Amino acid sequence: MSRRISLRRKDPQTLTLSGLDAFFADLLREIPMAGTPGALSEDRLFPSPTEGRDREADADWREYVRPELEEQFSESRSRIAADLELMRDTGRKGFELDIPEANRWEWIHGLNQARLALATVHGLGEEELEELIPLQPAAAMAAFQIQFYALLQEWLLTEFQEDAD
Amino acid sequence: MRRVQNHTENQLERTGPSRVQGRRSVFSGTGLETPDLDVADEVALDSPWNVVVHNDPVNLMSYVTRVLQKVLGFTRERAEKHMMEVHKTGRSIVWTGAREKAELYVQQLQGFLLLTTLERSS
Numbered sequence: 001m002s003r004r005i006s007l008r009r010k011d012p013q014t015l016t017l018s019g020l021d022a023f024f025a026d027l028l029r030e031i032p033m034a035g036t037p038g039a040l041s042e043d044r045l046f047p048s049p050t051e052g053r054d055r056e057a058d059a060d061w062r063e064y065v066r067p068e069l070e071e072q073f074s075e076s077r078s079r080i081a082a083d084l085e086l087m088r089d090t091g092r093k094g095f096e097l098d099i100p101e102a103n104r105w106e107w108i109h110g111l112n113q114a115r116l117a118l119a120t121v122h123g124l125g126e127e128e129l130e131e132l133i134p135l136q137p138a139a140a141m142a143a144f145q146i147q148f149y150a151l152l153q154e155w156l157l158t159e160f161q162e163d164a165d
Numbered sequence: 166m167r168r169v170q171n172h173t174e175n176q177l178e179r180t181g182p183s184r185v186q187g188r189r190s191v192f193s194g195t196g197l198e199t200p201d202l203d204v205a206d207e208v209a210l211d212s213p214w215n216v217v218v219h220n221d222p223v224n225l226m227s228y229v230t231r232v233l234q235k236v237l238g239f240t241r242e243r244a245e246k247h248m249m250e251v252h253k254t255g256r257s258i259v260w261t262g263a264r265e266k267a268e269l270y271v272q273q274l275q276g277f278l279l280l281t282t283l284e285r286s287s
Contacts, residue, residue, distance in 0.1 A: 045278065047275065048282075049281070049282055049283045050282060065272050065275075109278070112228065119223045125222045129222060129223070153225060154225060157225070
């Protein structure tokens with residue numbers, strides 16, 4: 001049975017993602033882990049501010065700024081993980097997830113972390129993500145995961161932009 | 166906001182003394198010495214710095230636009246103009262000014278995972 005995934009406003013404080021089957025629910029559960037910095041992704045998640053032109057400034061950045069960024073990124077992943085703990089299985093209608101309005105930027109940010117980390121780890125660039133080129137199974141799965149997260153990010157941003165305009 | 170404030174304090178703490186060291190030595194002396202100002206340092210302090218956002222194949226265009234609005238206070242039109250410049254040319258200078266403030270913007274934009282660097286304005 002196919003379900004239609006949708007994001008709707010449940011109340012002024014809550015957005016609800018519904019119509020998720022077990023596969024997509026699992027993809028959501030992977031967001032915090034996928035976005036966690038690792039050896040392959042940390043250069044992209046914490047890039048040098050001068051691209052090596054000013055070693056002293058880059059060293060200062062690593063010492064003073066990077067820990068703050070790490071804390072900020074970790075906070076986003078933690079809030080997402082806490083929201084995911086409350087995801088519920090409604091049976092025939094699939095899984096439902098409430099995203100508190102207060103955590104919306106954490107979600108947008110966490111989805112971005114995961115997308116960037118996955119792309120870096122699997123070496124996925126514009127060509128691999130936008131063209132239909134053959135990929136190894138793990139990279140193809142990562143590309144799908146990135147696109148699914150992009151869809152969610154876009155939905156959250158669209159509503160945000162409407163609020164801002 | 167709290168993190169930005171913390172960073173400002175860190176920045177002042179770590180860069181302040183080294184950058185004004187020549188003048189500090191004068192103030193700590195008798196007060197009659199000739200200030201040992203390094204002209205090159207003075208120029209470096211005053212010359213503007215650019216905050217540059219670089220293209221990234223993963224960040225969504227709508228996301229980049231929204232972040233530029235949020236961090237730099239751009240209108241949607243201005244943010245979209247910079248986003249398109251990044252998309253088409255690979256980079257866009259989104260702000261130019263004093264180094265301390267430029268560093269804060271780089272931190273904030275990197276905080277949103279935009280590929281952002283700092284460079285001296287030519």
